[in-house]
Amino acid sequence: MLPNRSLILIPLLAACELLPRPGDTQGEQHQALWTSSGRLVVDTDPRLTIERVRVDTGLAGRHDVLLTKFEFGAGGDAAYELALGLDFGDTRNLTTGRAYAVGGPKAQIRAAGTVACLCRPWRPDSVRGTYELERVGIAQITGHIDVTLFFTAWDDSRVHTTYRLKQRIEGVK
Secondary structure (H helix, E strand, O other): OOOOHHHHHHHHHHHHOOOOOOOOOOOEEEEEEEEOEOEEEEEEEOOOOEEEEEEEOOOOOOEEEEEEEEEEOOOOOOOEEEEEEEEEEOHHHOOOOOEEEEOOOOOOEEEEEEEEEOOOOEEEEEEEEEEEEEEEOOOEEEEEEEEEEEEEEOOEEEEEEEEEEEEEEEEEO
């Protein structure tokens, strides 16, 4: 007698991280640039209340950076886009299944993020949370991000807001 096929499939799907975890946000990932010879750069233009996160690829040696964008609420009044840059250092030194600290002075993974929305302009403050590496290959990196992005209003330093990003994240070379 053969075992029930659903009992075999459930552990396989859970191991592959194809299904979202409880509490995951529902952003749609639009950009997934992973480079092994770059550094994370944040460009600021306070006259236009703009900050951009980008990758400078002029770095010699191994240094992994992931630049990604997630869109939330597409087409709705509350739609917004989060851009997130993660500076891993060398991904060959990371272990799968372990949560690494993101953001902050003592974090293993440096991070920067911005938000684009039809709302008041927000200046990025910091990104804090964790990143768990699930899989790394020759041309793709996959993990799970659980961070909060902190912002201050450009025109009033007493006004703050946060955005949450908790979901699967991928990068492609």
